[in-house]
Amino acid sequence: MERRSDKHTAMPWADISWHEQWFASYVAERRVKARDPVPLDLKIRHTERVLANAREIALKEHFTPSKARACLLAALYHDVARFEQYLRYNTFKDRESCNHGLMGIKILKRENPLGGEEKTVRDTALAAVGLHNRFSLPPALPENLHLVAQAVRDADKLDILRVMDEHLAGAKPYCPTVVLNLPDDPNLVGGAIVAAALKGRVAAYADLRSVNDFRLLLGTWFFDMHFPTSRLRFVRDGHAGRLLQSLPSSTPYAAARDLLLTRLCSEGADGLAQSTHTTHIEEDDMP
Secondary structure, three states: OOOOOOOOOOOHHHOOHHHHHHHHHHHHHHHOOOOOOHHHHHHHHHHHHHHHHHHHHHHHOOOOHHHHHHHHHHHHHOOOHHHHHHHHHOOOOHHHOOOHHHHHHHHHHHHOOOOOOOHHHHHHHHHHHHHOOOOOOOOOOOHHHHHHHHHHHHHHHHHHHHHHHHHHOOOOOOOOOOOOOOOOOOOOOOHHHHHHHHOOOOOOHHHOOOHHHHHHHHHHHHHHOOOHHHHHHHHHOOHHHHHHHOOOOOOOOHHHHHHHHHHHHHHHHHHHHHHHHHHHHHHHHOO
16 A cells, blocks of 8 residues: 655654554454454444544644654554454453553564654654553653653543543443453552542542443542643543542542542533633734
8 A cells, every 4th residue: 555645744753644544454354253343343342533633733832843743653553452352252351361551562563563663753653653552751751752652642542531531421231341340349448549649649440340430530530630731621522521530429439530620620621711712822922
């Protein structure tokens, strides 16, 4: 397949249409092998949304062309391993199957869709795919890799919030795969999840005990949003707020729930004020 020329595009880094076609073909070959393709369809839609989120972050945060292109490619390929993972293990839980970030690197090296990219872009995108599902990024990463990996992680989390909000707002019982096979039992409470929220830290998957724990954990992701664009989207999209509001308003979730909702409300007000101020400046500067 020939790569589409970037010569006449206003932003050459933004045209990754060849890669999108490659990804669609790769996924289609695996989808037909699945006994139940619905979970894979969810991953396809998720990938599309993560890519859109990454574009927004790269544009609004003024990434250089090289970083922006690496960001888009890493966003497109961040879950490339999910399809093989599901076919092999019938689960998306890494602890019960494989590390899908590292598996993604292996697939991309084997299939080599990034072979035509500049080395810096290729290496950064590959590394960001491998890092996107880490609990936290290693210290002292090269600046360009840290920026791209954080952008992909933010873009990924923003859409996972959408998926979970839509799913948990629907009819019960919840799909076991989507809720990580957690029981929907209000009596099961992960104390470490609540403690992390109260301390303003990101909670860990390993401490989850129930669906309500998952709701609270998703709210703590605010503390791992790296960019102003991501933090504002986290609030304005409303997914995190709805997930938190659906938690019991009584103990043991009450204090953590209220703290996070207050923080989101404050961030939203600050973001609106900043956005209004920025618009005013731009209008004053117009000729």
